Amino acid sequence: MPSLGAxxxxxxxxxxxxxxxxxIHRGDIIAAxxxxxxxxxxxxxxxxxLDQIVVQExxxxxxxxxxxxxxxxxxxxxxxVTTPVPMPAAARAEATTAAAPAPPLHPxxxxxxxxxxxxxxxxxAERGVDLATIxxxxxxxxxxxxxxxxxxxxxxxxxxMRRAIAAAMxxxxxxxxxxxxxxxxxxxxxxxxxxxxxxxxxPAERMLPAVLLLKATALALLxxxxxxxxxxxxxxxxxxxxxxxxxxxxxxxxxVVPALHHVNRKTLPPLMEELRDLVQRARSGTLRSSxxxxxxxxxxSLGERSADMVLGVIYPPQTAIVGFGAVVxxxxxxxxxxxxxxxxxxxxxxxxxxxDGHRGAAxxxxxxxLLQAPEEL
Amino acid sequence: MTRAEVKQAVVDALLGVVPEARPAEIDPTAPLRDQVxxxxxxxxxxxxxLDEALGVDVPESEYGRLSTLGACVDYLxxxxxxxxxxx
Numbered sequence: 255m256p257s258l259g260a261x262x263x264x265x266x267x268x269x270x271x272x273x274x275x276x277x278i279h280r281g282d283i284i285a286a287x288x289x290x291x292x293x294x295x296x297x298x299x300x301x302x303x304l305d306q307i308v309v310q311e312x313x314x315x316x317x318x319x320x321x322x323x324x325x326x327x328x329x330x331x332x333x334x335v336t337t338p339v340p341m342p343a344a345a346r347a348e349a350t351t352a353a354a355p356a357p358p359l360h361p362x363x364x365x366x367x368x369x370x371x372x373x374x375x376x377x378x379a380e381r382g383v384d385l386a387t388i389x390x391x392x393x394x395x396x397x398x399x400x401x402x403x404x405x406x407x408x409x410x411x412x413x414x415m416r417r418a419i420a421a422a423m424x425x426x427x428x429x430x431x432x433x434x435x436x437x438x439x440x441x442x443x444x445x446x447x448x449x450x451x452x453x454x455x456x457p458a459e460r461m462l463p464a465v466l467l468l469k470a471t472a473l474a475l476l477x478x479x480x481x482x483x484x485x486x487x488x489x490x491x492x493x494x495x496x497x498x499x500x501x502x503x504x505x506x507x508x509x510v511v512p513a514l515h516h517v518n519r520k521t522l523p524p525l526m527e528e529l530r531d532l533v534q535r536a537r538s539g540t541l542r543s544s545x546x547x548x549x550x551x552x553x554x555s556l557g558e559r560s561a562d563m564v565l566g567v568i569y570p571p572q573t574a575i576v577g578f579g580a581v582v583x584x585x586x587x588x589x590x591x592x593x594x595x596x597x598x599x600x601x602x603x604x605x606x607x608x609x610d611g612h613r614g615a616a617x618x619x620x621x622x623x624l625l626q627a628p629e630e631l
Numbered sequence: 632m633t634r635a636e637v638k639q640a641v642v643d644a645l646l647g648v649v650p651e652a653r654p655a656e657i658d659p660t661a662p663l664r665d666q667v668x669x670x671x672x673x674x675x676x677x678x679x680x681l682d683e684a685l686g687v688d689v690p691e692s693e694y695g696r697l698s699t700l701g702a703c704v705d706y707l708x709x710x711x712x713x714x715x716x717x718x
Contacts, residue, residue, distance in 0.1 A: 452691045457679045558670045
């Protein structure tokens with residue numbers, strides 16, 4: 255059972271897409287699990303044969319539990335494993351998955367009689383589930399007890415997600431000695447450059463300011479590896495790559511933090527495409543678990559809602575979170591004269607065990623410097 | 632094309648971006664952002680969808696003219712040359 259973040263402790267195996275003896279290939283989706291963050295598909299990153307299934311459909315198991323065994327092509331089948339067992343931490347760290355949307359709900363056409371098992375009908379009444387919103391998985395579309403339980407579980411999801419966020423943020427505030435820095439920077443050059451870029455292109459090729467902010471953050475991190483890191487085993491452990499977790503609000507409430515990968519290596523147009531895809535998948539419930547596990551630092555922006563500044567809470571075991579407020583017009587001194595200028599307040603909340611204020615301030619200054627030359631991002 | 636068809640295209644584009652939206656409940660004179668909880672990413676996707684559906688490329692400098700459902704229809708109808716009195 256892969257971990258989708260510090261706030262996930264268990265998941266329910268809801269469906270196996272592959273069966274013992276099936277050939278599997280890197281990237282295949284082999285199972286689905288239900289978590290507090292939604293329904294997530296389990297993907298594999300090796301070729302082989304599905305040797306045996308250890309956790310059966312419907313079982314809820316802790317993070318790290320062995321779900322199945324995969325053998326190399328040509329290898330002999332392994333001895334049967336009958337009891338779910340936790341994986342070693344090292345192997346757990348390599349476990350990866352992908353996310354899929356919950357099954358679409360198709361209300362019956364008006365006048366169509368629903369086929370519902372008596373047990374499912376009673377359960378639906380008990381748990382307040384509207385049968386018209388359920389697609390039955392039984393023969394001929396018959397709604398079964400399992401369908402009602404799944405629907406009731408999905409209905410609880412906002413509350414479960416709230417609890418998951420509460421657990422992670424409480425742990426963060428309890429364990430991580432945060433320090434905070436802010437810097438209001440001139441966004442004029444970036445605004446001018448972006449307006450020119452967008453003015454010359456069709457809507458599908460236009461970019462948002464967020465893309466410039468993400469790229470500037472990633473490039474700045476190249477010089478501040480302790481902020482792109484994990485705090486584990488009483489020491490800071492810099493990440494090998496820069497994967498920005500992008501805090502993304504969900505319309506039903508709550509948020510997820512999927513990762514944009516290798517942001518420092520990419521040019522702005524593909525980053526915009528990836529950001530667009532990531533946000534769309536976050537809001538449609540089709541994230542892969544690797545999206546949710548790979549973030550090495552979090553970036554959050556509340557400028558959309560006109561907040562001038564955001565002071566974030568670090569997502570453990572990360573060591574920092576970068577925040578962006580709204581781009582606003584403010585009086586600004588340029589060449590000795592006060593002029594109106596678009597500015598943005600950049601914030602850093604960092605783990606004082608991993609870094610200090612001097613380094614944090616230098617990091618913010620680096621972001622500011624990078625934003626003054628947007629054409630080089 | 633009629634105004635009704637322009638409005639339907641706007642609603643379709645909006646639903647493509649925000650499937651949870653309930654068009655019948657949208658006040659055509661109130662800001663869309665407040666009613667259907669869209670952000671700048673949703674809005675740019677909305678603009679892309681309008682471009683694909685109607686062939687109208689809305690310049691970034693005119694995004695402000697699409698703040699309400701009614702304003703969207705007015706703006707697009709104007710760009711498409713749809714008579715104000717068409718059904």
